[in-house]
Amino acid sequence: MNCERIEELLSLYLEGALSPKEKNAVEKHLDSCSACAQLLDALRDTCRALASIPELEVSPGLLSRLAAIPKTKKKVRFSLDFLLRPSLQPAFALAAVGLTLLSFYLFHPDKKKIDRTIEQQFHLGLSWVEKIYVRAGAFSDRLSDQAGNLVVSVKNLKIFERNEDQAF
Amino acid sequence: MLVNAYSRRVFNLAYQFTGAFEEAEDLTQDIFLKLYNSLDKYDFQRNFGAWLLTLAKNHLIDHYRRTKWEKVSRDDFEEHLLASGPGFNPEAGLDAEVDRKLIWESLNGLPAEIRLAVILRDIQDKSYDEIARILELPIGTVKSRINRGRLQLAKILQERKETSHEL
Numbered sequence: 001m002n003c004e005r006i007e008e009l010l011s012l013y014l015e016g017a018l019s020p021k022e023k024n025a026v027e028k029h030l031d032s033c034s035a036c037a038q039l040l041d042a043l044r045d046t047c048r049a050l051a052s053i054p055e056l057e058v059s060p061g062l063l064s065r066l067a068a069i070p071k072t073k074k075k076v077r078f079s080l081d082f083l084l085r086p087s088l089q090p091a092f093a094l095a096a097v098g099l100t101l102l103s104f105y106l107f108h109p110d111k112k113k114i115d116r117t118i119e120q121q122f123h124l125g126l127s128w129v130e131k132i133y134v135r136a137g138a139f140s141d142r143l144s145d146q147a148g149n150l151v152v153s154v155k156n157l158k159i160f161e162r163n164e165d166q167a168f
Numbered sequence: 169m170l171v172n173a174y175s176r177r178v179f180n181l182a183y184q185f186t187g188a189f190e191e192a193e194d195l196t197q198d199i200f201l202k203l204y205n206s207l208d209k210y211d212f213q214r215n216f217g218a219w220l221l222t223l224a225k226n227h228l229i230d231h232y233r234r235t236k237w238e239k240v241s242r243d244d245f246e247e248h249l250l251a252s253g254p255g256f257n258p259e260a261g262l263d264a265e266v267d268r269k270l271i272w273e274s275l276n277g278l279p280a281e282i283r284l285a286v287i288l289r290d291i292q293d294k295s296y297d298e299i300a301r302i303l304e305l306p307i308g309t310v311k312s313r314i315n316r317g318r319l320q321l322a323k324i325l326q327e328r329k330e331t332s333h334e335l
Binding site for chain 2: 007008010011012038039042043045046047048049050051052053055056057058059061062063065066067069070
């Protein structure tokens with residue numbers, strides 16, 4: 001076994017959880033490899049140090065905060081719970097941006113000028129849409145004409161007639 | 169009743185995981201809030217303690233992912249120990265005390281999942297089966313994570329000892 005494989009087994013070796021065969025292999029390696037033997041010592045010290053970390057007592061302040069949770073929870077449950085869902089975050093962000101823009105518009109000193117510009121832009125947009133609509137209508141007419149022509153041309157082709165002749 | 173029975177367990181897990189006393193208190197409160205919200209989802213065939221610790225584990229890992237860039241260092245361990253019970257044990261010797269402090273400070277260097285596994289095994293003395301249930305992982309993965317965590321800590325300890333010998 002190489003050092004890497006021994007490292008994988010050291011914890012279980014320390015806990016006496018290896019099979020006799022694996023245990024012998026580890027011990028054989030440890031006899032000949034001082035680096036792994038030193039690592040095992042350090043591992044033993046680490047486990048000892050971790051085990052010596054005692055539990056702390058819960059402070060009375062935290063205990064009273066915890067005891068108060070069920071009451072607080074009931075109050076919050078019916079009012080705010082649904083608002084705290086993470087899925088609503090984009091909606092809140094959008095609402096915040098919307099409100100900022102609205103306040104900018106409402107409290108701007110040149111509100112009338114903005115109104116006029118909005119109206120102009122609106123009409124411009126409307127006429128632009130109308131133009132597109134008309135062009136689309138014309139385009140669709142041309143397209144149906146072309147389609148009709150294509151059908152007539154295909155019908156006039158003699159491919160099908162020849163096939164029928166061959167069939168007879 | 170739930171608070172009396174489980175607050176100590178949850179708080180200690182949070183404190184050992186974060187190494188920050190006040191943060192651990194806040195996290196314990198959050199975990200109990202979650203607990204009260206999720207009680208209706210509790211499966212009565214499952215061990216309640218293990219289920220609660222799984223809930224705590226999920227919350228701690230989420231919290232770690234949100235705040236991992238803000239972490240600096242762990243609390244001075246002794247400060248809270250003195251207020252709470254057996255701190256320095258003269259029989260264990262000064263070296264053991266230095267080791268304990270170094271290991272405590274090095275815990276934040278472990279990845280969150282490995283740190284939790286090491287804490288549950290070596291500080292809280294839980295069996296591999298219990299840890300596998302709490303972490304919702306196969307037992308083989310748990311064993312290998314604990315071994316990796318211990319080795320990482322052991323190497324830190326080893327380096328420190330080599331440096332102090334050189335000095």
